[in-house]
Amino acid sequence: MKNYLAPLGPKADKDTVRRHNLSLVLRAVREEGPAAEATRAGVSSRVGLTRAAVSSLVEQLIASGFLTESGKTFSGQAGRPGTALKVARTGPAGLGVEINIDYVSVCVVDLAGTGRVRQTEHLDNRGAPPGEVLARAAGIAARTLDSAREQDLFPVGAALALPGLVSGGSVRQAPNLGWNQVPAEEVFAGALAALRPGAAVLPVRSENEANLAALAELWFGGLEAVRSFLYLTGEIGVGGALVLDGELLRGAHGFAGEIGHVVVDPDGPECRCGSRGCLEQYAGQTALLRAAGIDAAGGGASGVMELERRAHAGDARAVGAVAEAGRMLGRVLSGAVNLFDPDAVVLGGIYRPLMPWLSPPADRELTGRVVSGLWSGGSGRLRASSVAGDAARGAAALVVQDVLADPAAYAAGSERLGA
């Protein structure tokens, strides 16, 4: 009988413990939020380390630019006043780069989680070779880094949000971009380094864009107590992500969440993925605009605005097309809810503005098909994503979470923070 309990690891050594405690102290200060004032004494009682140990860790975090300290604060207790500690609003930050079918969006998020710089360019990436798209994205990123520097923000890492199957630094396949086996991290990092001679090389990671949009929803959206949810984002493709108890469910190979390729009708239209009758063929942007009789030649974003306008005006074909997409979404979602039992289903991308017409039929399917009355229509468990839920911001915030989890790994002068 195998053991499912946590494996018996070796005891942590001194270096591991110190790095862990740097993270603990940084997070403890950060969780006080911008309003409250953290003190060394407060952190000490919060995390259970001695006052002396906390002071030493705090000094290192200040020296490396992760914490700042300001004026005196009075705790109300006897003794010397402490100085107030805060997470730095300048210095280390995260860079997020979303490469999507018809736009590239880049943003910088500071250690507190605030979005500070954003640059978005609309352009059709479908025809271009991957290397060219990544080089263009690097160009936008370089300009964003210039803007960030003017605010004294220096991203210590970058994360790429990509609309496809992402694993081990590469895009295995992004059917809507036409990418196959593209070593995106390496190409992007190389292009960015070439644009910034002499600058420190930024470590780059990559992730599926729906996964990052879901994390942005979790961290910045209005989900409140919801910790487990299914996230769907309608674009040219239909992306999906699963968040369980606050953690992204990536699957065994990193490809989980491909709800756009769940089959609706086994004999339905061919899909770019090679199968037939995938959800994307019924509820993706192209299918939706076609069903509504809207020529998308002017670009997807304007097509969706036109669809929304017509639906508002009561155009029967537009309303019918959105309702039918909602029914198909609801049908596939009911299966996903039966499998996964989330607290909520969050719809983003093009579905956000279409919710008034999309949501009722989807909710009806869920109510009828989720087992044993576990889904009640109108319960609010089917909801639109918040504006904040975007993949570029999620990508930048992922870098910030990396920093919070192990500040020593990201310190400019890491020898000062090391063992």
Add this chain to the structure above:
Amino acid sequence: MKNYLAPLGPKADKDTVRRHNLSLVLRAVREEGPAAEATRAGVSSRVGLTRAAVSSLVEQLIASGFLTESGKTFSGQAGRPGTALKVARTGPAGLGVEINIDYVSVCVVDLAGTGRVRQTEHLDNRGAPPGEVLARAAGIAARTLDSAREQDLFPVGAALALPGLVSGGSVRQAPNLGWNQVPAEEVFAGALAALRPGAAVLPVRSENEANLAALAELWFGGLEAVRSFLYLTGEIGVGGALVLDGELLRGAHGFAGEIGHVVVDPDGPECRCGSRGCLEQYAGQTALLRAAGIDAAGGGASGVMELERRAHAGDARAVGAVAEAGRMLGRVLSGAVNLFDPDAVVLGGIYRPLMPWLSPPADRELTGRVVSGLWSGGSGRLRASSVAGDAARGAAALVVQDVLADPAAYAAGSERLGA
């Protein structure tokens, strides 16, 4: 921005640490397996506690019956010979009770994970009131406990495996049993206590039976390196479970894995769950036998044996019925694989003997419909469950895992193990 990192808990106190270390030492001895010989010195270097601390913990584990020690062992190093430690093969154990549609199966698993006693009774539970079924199961459990006592095994807890939505000790709904809101743990515990006056009251927990069959597959089956898999068990219903990185994925409310109620055809036959066209209506035992033209009046088990016999004999209707069920399974499974990205899909219950006819069409659907060539036909990722994968054994083993995780909570003389 919310923090997705592990919450900052308080420091562990002495009692928590001692209980944790008791578990650590017990598991370290157990992981040596029956062949190897664990010594205090070996455990000490393995878990990183001092020799004195390990000795003190070992004494308590021996006194409470979790460990035994035998003859002298020579480590090959200088110094005194140690005594060999082993996990006790008598004393504390786990009791598993599976209540299914047409049978009840009870088993006892010892601390090493070996199944030691088993009693199964075939009986149709569909007509009977829940209290009667649970009382009958308690009767079988009481007789199994008597048999266990003859082997000096004394289960310290029981787990119920139930074919329905299980949460908070109750069956919310088990459509194929006809149960609604049945407080199964309480009723079973009461019935068992009434049958064993004067005996210690056994703590009882409960879980969905497919979840426990999946855990049995994980712990006792031939999955080897597979840590993430989808498990389907064909019975009168179609149960499912998701194991991700060695852990059961229970969902936000404990109802995850209901793959039997994923929709195949939105306008298909009515299902007991209230929806239409669920997978169960195409690949459940009743549907399968009906499609094959087999009268299931003689009981499900004999019906499935007859189906297997006819398929072996090349009966076209039987082979066609199983192949069609395989196609429907494959179609739903492809969606589930796109969502979850597991290493493998494991089919148990009635699907096991039918794999020669069921597996090829299911594998073809998976190959054609899982995104981007991530599933190759014949790769062995679609496989039959092992014989060992049964819910009663999984239930008993779950109790054993509970014991290993916190032996102090289960010690007969817990004051000896407590802080």
